[in-house]
Amino acid sequence: MKRRETTTLDDVALAAGVSPATVSRCINQPASVRAEKRERIMNAIERLGYVPNGSARALASRKTRMIGAIMPSLDNMLFGGPLEAFQKEIGSAGYTVAVACSEYDLDQERIHVRNFLESQVDGLLLVGARRDPDIYRQIERQGIPYVLTWISSDTRKDHCVGFDNAAAAEQLVEYLVALGHRHFGMISGFIEHNDRAEARYRGVRDALARHGLSVPPDQLLQRPFDPDAGRDAFHLLVSAPNPPTAILCGSEPHAYGALFEAKDMNIDIPGDISVTGFDDMWLASQISPPLTTVRTPRGRMGRQAARHLLAQLRGERLVAPRPIETTLVVRKSTAPPRPISLSADSGFLHAQARTSAKSGS
Amino acid sequence: MKRRETTTLDDVALAAGVSPATVSRCINQPASVRAEKRERIMNAIERLGYVPNGSARALASRKTRMIGAIMPSLDNMLFGGPLEAFQKEIGSAGYTVAVACSEYDLDQERIHVRNFLESQVDGLLLVGARRDPDIYRQIERQGIPYVLTWISSDTRKDHCVGFDNAAAAEQLVEYLVALGHRHFGMISGFIEHNDRAEARYRGVRDALARHGLSVPPDQLLQRPFDPDAGRDAFHLLVSAPNPPTAILCGSEPHAYGALFEAKDMNIDIPGDISVTGFDDMWLASQISPPLTTVRTPRGRMGRQAARHLLAQLRGERLVAPRPIETTLVVRKSTAPPRPISLSADSGFLHAQARTSAKSGS
DNA sequence: CATCTTTCTGAAAGCGCTTTCATCGCGCTC
């Protein structure tokens, strides 16, 4: 009376008149089973609607074919694309992707790592390289491969598939300095717990230093990555007594916010102030003015991260990937600064007056 | 000489001087183990760095604590937010989320469902309700709960956590008709394999029908959900001999594309043509002109989907969730149509001329 | 203090699959 809930491999074996071992082989290495039997087995599988049990499989084979991915967020259209690319690439090799969000919080990240290790994932995808060394210890203890994205040139170079954020930021700065800018503001992510943000700021700082310049501490604003935060920061920056002539945004949402706020404040970009982004998401080229930024090929990064992980999973020797190239994209949100008005204060008010005048002409 | 690779529950039991069963209980129902032993065990776990093996656990308990989520895409900032909300909610109940992308393709979706079933996920999150009944059969055969999002009022109502897309579209149409519009175009997703797109179109069609109106077949354009496609479609629509005075976009990216293209073509929105979106993503309020659209509370939907799934996982009786409320958000991309010029052709050229004239004044 | 409950605990039997390992044919070679 008690009937089996699920049909198992044994049922298939029975139905096909072979041993369970053969059924298993038939599924995993069909070539090693004689054609005639293979057919019988496949028939039985079909007939019984057999679905292998992944847990049992994982337990016996010590492989889950699952990769854990921990992203800072999925909501800001920055990580979704690369994640999808990663998933597609690694999925075509038969792996499944599990995701979790850390909300840019290293403690949450640690919990998710732990969970994934417990789930016996075969590999791990993380964003950024800086985190408690203990986490790396745990990962390595389980001996599973991992890849660090969005960053390169770190101590764990071998695992990094990403951009040289600092170099990219330097490009931007060099360009602005060449245009004649000397007063810089920056809207950055939170530097302390985010090594991508930190690297970008470092690039800015170092590049400026080469020209004897710097971002005044009060003109470096750290904000969450969303347009509204960008708006506020922009407002603050341009309302300062001696506003910058160029504002570097550590992420593109910040830049969008800045551009929208500029419009509301009737500040002309790039006439009054130059603004740069970072990432070149699709809106960058559509927004007005189109945004000068740095293109980070994120889809390619996702695919390459997958390939890097797959290589490790195949047991290949780990070779440090080359950083993914970024390119400066000059559009219309940057221009030479206005001829300097020597009055240190009320720069913004001048700008506003000028803007209105101009738009009326 | 051969040393164990991993430390297992048995090791912990040995170290703590108790039986494996007790260790297992100590992990799963700590309350059922005497405090003194519990402490010994926890110590041993800590000392040995024991990490439970999820596969073994899943095999023995028949629970993976994993939910499979299949999204059409992660790249278009539409699904990321809700997915994150879903993950957060269901993660706090101890579940992990695995994702896969179907790319709006039902065949891919079927493969992913199959993979997830094989992985023994404890539940499934899907988008939309229309798919091969065989898929539902497979899911139900394994007896796992599932939830269908982004849609409601379908035959599988009990599983739907989403909006009434048709009703929302009707709201939009009623509003436009009230404004005086009689000539409509629509930029839609692909209707045949996407029941959300289909429902929205249906809403439009039915609402128009009530007023004796319709979308001419050649003014219903089906396009992939990205702004560039929206641009193209908009261009086509307004270049027709008798262009619509109002264009309904089945998704917001379409609307953004339309707005950008309008700017490039020097068409005034809403002066020349009204445009509406669908979803109210963050850009809708920032873009110029701000977009009239329908707000679909997607974060709430994600959370509610999680709760609905959790209720099922707890074995509660399935009750049909109420559709999630949508609201019409009127902004500046819509206005009454211009007084009708009776010349049927070259409407767009007139519009263009007028626009230039106006912007020069 | 004996007896009856109520907690706790341990032994042992799986969960459904993979993977040696040994065996069995079978086609070849000499």
Add this chain to the structure above:
DNA sequence: GAGCGCGATGAAAGCGCTTTCAGAAAGATG
């Protein structure tokens, strides 16, 4: 035709955990 090598198969031993089930320990009761 004996001997060999090789590919295909089956038996059986786990993989590391959970979960009855029954027995032991600890409290409660009269």
